Amino acid sequence: MINQPTFSQGIKHGIPIALGYFVVSFTYGMMATLGGLSPWEAILISMTNLTSAGQFAGTNILIAGGSYLEIILSMLVINSRYALMSASLSQRLSPRIPLIKKSMMSFGITDETFTVASVEAEEVTFPYFMGLITLPYWGWAFGTITGAFTDNLMSAEMQNAASIALYCMFIALFIPAAKKHHAERFVVVITAVISCFLFYVPFFTFISNGYKIIIAAVISSLITAKTFTIKKEDVLS
Amino acid sequence: MNHIAAIILMAVLTYLIRFLPLAFINEQIKSPFIRSFLHYIPYGILTAMTIPYIFYATTHFASAIAGTIVALILAMFEKSLIAVSIIAVLTAYAVEMII
Numbered sequence: 001m002i003n004q005p006t007f008s009q010g011i012k013h014g015i016p017i018a019l020g021y022f023v024v025s026f027t028y029g030m031m032a033t034l035g036g037l038s039p040w041e042a043i044l045i046s047m048t049n050l051t052s053a054g055q056f057a058g059t060n061i062l063i064a065g066g067s068y069l070e071i072i073l074s075m076l077v078i079n080s081r082y083a084l085m086s087a088s089l090s091q092r093l094s095p096r097i098p099l100i101k102k103s104m105m106s107f108g109i110t111d112e113t114f115t116v117a118s119v120e121a122e123e124v125t126f127p128y129f130m131g132l133i134t135l136p137y138w139g140w141a142f143g144t145i146t147g148a149f150t151d152n153l154m155s156a157e158m159q160n161a162a163s164i165a166l167y168c169m170f171i172a173l174f175i176p177a178a179k180k181h182h183a184e185r186f187v188v189v190i191t192a193v194i195s196c197f198l199f200y201v202p203f204f205t206f207i208s209n210g211y212k213i214i215i216a217a218v219i220s221s222l223i224t225a226k227t228f229t230i231k232k233e234d235v236l237s
Numbered sequence: 238m239n240h241i242a243a244i245i246l247m248a249v250l251t252y253l254i255r256f257l258p259l260a261f262i263n264e265q266i267k268s269p270f271i272r273s274f275l276h277y278i279p280y281g282i283l284t285a286m287t288i289p290y291i292f293y294a295t296t297h298f299a300s301a302i303a304g305t306i307v308a309l310i311l312a313m314f315e316k317s318l319i320a321v322s323i324i325a326v327l328t329a330y331a332v333e334m335i336i
Contacts, residue, residue, distance in 0.1 A: 019319035023326070041240055048248035053286060058247045062240065071243055075250045081282040082251070086258035088275035091265060099260060106256040111286075112318065115279055160295040161304070161330035165322045167291040168308040172321040174283040175312035187277045191284040199289050209290070217281035224281075225273035 001122045010131020013120055017112045017132075018139030020169045024052055025140045027162045029147025031056070035063035039148035046144035050110060050137060052166050054079045057210070077210035081217070085114040092117070092124045101126045108133025115173045183228035190220035295329060297336055304329035 002009060025046055032042035037059065049055050057074050086109055097105075105126065113133050117124050178188040195216040198204045204212070266272050295301045308325035316324075 016318040020322050023319075023322055037240070041244065044241075045244050045247065048244065049251050051251055054247070054251055058243075062238065062243055065238065068238065068243065068246060071246055072250065075247055076254070079251050079254050081278075081286075082255045083258050084275065084278045084282070086255050087262055088278060090259050090262035091272060091275060093259075102259045103256060106259045107252060109255045109259075111279075111283060115283070118276075118279065157333035158330055160297070160333050161300060161326045163294040164291060164301060164304045164308075164329055165326050167287045167294060168304070168322040168325045169318050170283045170287045171291075171305075171308045171312045171325075172316070172318045174280050174287075175309060176315045177280055179313060179315075183277065184280050187280050188284045191281045192288045195285045196289050213282065213285040216285040217278060220285075221274050221277040221281040224277045225270050228273065228277075229269050230273045230276060231269060 002120060002128075003122050005121045005123075005125055005128035007127035007131040010128040010133075011135060012131075013116050014113070014132045014135040017116065018135035020112070020165070020172075021136050021139040022143035022146075023162070024165045024169065025143030026147035026150075027165060028052070028055060028059070029144040030150060031147075032059050032063075032144075033148045035059065037063065039145070042148045043141065043144050047141050050108065050140055051079060051082075052111070074210065077208070077214065080214060081111075082109055085109055085111075089114060089117065089124060092121070094123055094125045097126055105129045105133075108137060110136070112136065112169060112173065119177070183224060183230075186228065187220050187224040190223060191216050194220055295333065297333065299336060300329040300332040303332045 028046065029039070029042050032045070033039055037045075042059075045055055045059060049058070054075055057078050058071055061070050061074060086106060089109065093102075108129070110133075113129075113136060117129060117132060121128055174184075174188055178185040195212065198207065198212040198216055207215070266275070291305050292298065292301045295304070304325040307328040308321050311321045311324060
């Protein structure tokens, strides 16, 4: 953990995220244009949203011709995890960062940037976080551009295989933490159990996937917070 | 539905969700319970988003499971985001080709 991380340290930590984003956003760009959006629409979505799961969901609604309400509900539910991440991040920020800087930082809060910042930085400084999000942002943009203009170059098998890229990034983030700390291991296991329970038990089919995710994550995190409460003196690593 | 309006709507919502907590929470939350909750929630969310959805990401169970197992193993060895993604995707691709 770095105490007062710098901009260039942020850039360095952002490189693997940027590469992973290029791969995933390439899939997004392709899927969006295959579904009927123009490449420019796909690129605009990527450059204004910067969210993997949320974009896929919103884009699918757009392609299927859903309503504005569906988009609103969908985006709120699927992206609500960012509110929790933002709240979590607020506890780690350098003191007294002005609102204007916070407004810039918040644009780049994603699953990956949030997790890396939480794991690598003891105190999340403005330069560090801005460094961290820069390359991933452009990786996401360029991946989308490339994917959007590459309609049919990928075989069905390759497209299929690439669909798991997003999940692989998540795995690469939570497995190492679960490996290193028993509390994190606990929350991961409990979450997996609850998530599978909600997914497979027929009674819960009325709940949309977005809500299932939130419910599983919140319940397991509450249980873990109760069981493994972090005392003030403990190092939050 | 007007595409541009929908896109702007998506962007504004996503941004506000990220910005508002950061804007309004200005000090350290005192309660150890809430702080712990906020510390664990990212792992909860990442796990909940992945399992069991990763198994249905491809059209064939076999390639999804193969990719997942490879990703899990590589992640256990703490390989980078990019290495885990690419190798697992290639594994899934190989299985897709074999089926």
